[in-house]
Amino acid sequence: MDKNQGIQVRFNPVGIGRASEEIVLQVEAAIMDGRLAPGERLPSEREMQTQFGIGRGVVREAIKTLKQKGLLEVRKGAKGGAYVRELEVSNVSESLALFLKQHPVAPEKLIEFRETIDRTITELAIARADRTEKEKLLEDAMRLETLLRQDDPDLTVTGELDRQLNISLVKMARNPLLEWVMHAVQMGFSSHDYALYEDAGYREKAAANWSDTARAICNDEPMRALSFIGYHYVLLRKCVEERNGQSQQDLPFLNESPNNK
Structure with a gap:
């Protein structure tokens, strides 16, 4: 499967209150244990919204945090979305x-x-x-x-x-x-x-x-x-x-x- 499709990784629903932080922790864990490889695209915002059982605004907030941490990059266009960043020296x-x-x-x-x-x-x-x-x-x-x-x-x-x-x-x-x-x-x-x-x-x-x-x-x-x-x-x-x-x-x-x- 094309790693850009990003649909194999599955996340668990999060609770209300610290939902954004829990999303960040789950995505970080997926990157660390190899379920999300460098260059791979995360599920779409809609798919993540369904998996986490939370609103799209919370998902976007989590993606923004992960981007600030240097773990993700957000691309535009037909193949746009949030991708795991390939880190260089x-x-x-x-x-x-x-x-x-x-x-x-x-x-x-x-x-x-x-x-x-x-x-x-x-x-x-x-x-x-x-x-x-x-x-x-x-x-x-x-x-x-x-x-x-x-x-x-x-x-x-x-x-x-x-x-x-x-x-x-x-x-x-x-x-x-x-x-x-x-x-x-x-x-x-x-x-x-x-x-x-x-x-x-x-x-x-x-x-x-x-x-x-x-x-x-x-x-x-x-x-x-x-x-x-x-x-x-x-x-x-x-x-x-x-x-x-x-x-x-x-x-x-x-x-x-x-x-x-």
């Missing part, structure tokens, strides 16, 4: 990014999260990426370092290059879940990395450290790469503390790059 990332923006998290928690996934991504990238990808990562990291060593760097340009470096690295890990999360992270927040580039005292250290990290990845040296990632987050924590006027107690290895150990 960008859709998932946009939704997660919006969630992150609407639910602020303490800087330390963001930094902790980023450091954890960066370590995993780096190890996978070293194991799975090809030589061309690794060399390109190093080339771009060195270009970022050159730009940030200028007296008055364009932080919009360097910020975009830093974002692209992170996206390139996660693609090298060959894990779509990590890629979705990293896209969302880059869209929603950057773990305050911008603070490092805005501060002249940290800028060169951070830029050089990106190059050192990419070089270690290119040379298939996971332990060195992880040590450089750790150093990046030492710098970042210190920089954020200073910007927030928190404790400025010196960290003993702040001024000592892993390169010098």
Whole structure:
């Protein structure tokens, strides 16, 4: 049967009061358990009205809610109707990014999260990426370092290059879940990395450290790469503390790059 016909799925009647919410829950469940597949059309409003035992206005309200949630799209024309939306990476990332923006998290928690996934991504990238990808990562990291060593760097340009470096690295890990999360992270927040580039005292250290990290990845040296990632987050924590006027107690290895150990 043509999946666009959308007449196989059956729903249960709903009660009065929270009818719209119950319809939403039933449709969501049908999508989650596979009874409604991506690209498949829901029953017509009239059919849903009969199945749920409710007025058309309530059905339309539920469809509107499901559309706002990103689960449905409404099409016009001869084959019009409500269809289960086929989500792409960008859709998932946009939704997660919006969630992150609407639910602020303490800087330390963001930094902790980023450091954890960066370590995993780096190890996978070293194991799975090809030589061309690794060399390109190093080339771009060195270009970022050159730009940030200028007296008055364009932080919009360097910020975009830093974002692209992170996206390139996660693609090298060959894990779509990590890629979705990293896209969302880059869209929603950057773990305050911008603070490092805005501060002249940290800028060169951070830029050089990106190059050192990419070089270690290119040379298939996971332990060195992880040590450089750790150093990046030492710098970042210190920089954020200073910007927030928190404790400025010196960290003993702040001024000592892993390169010098």
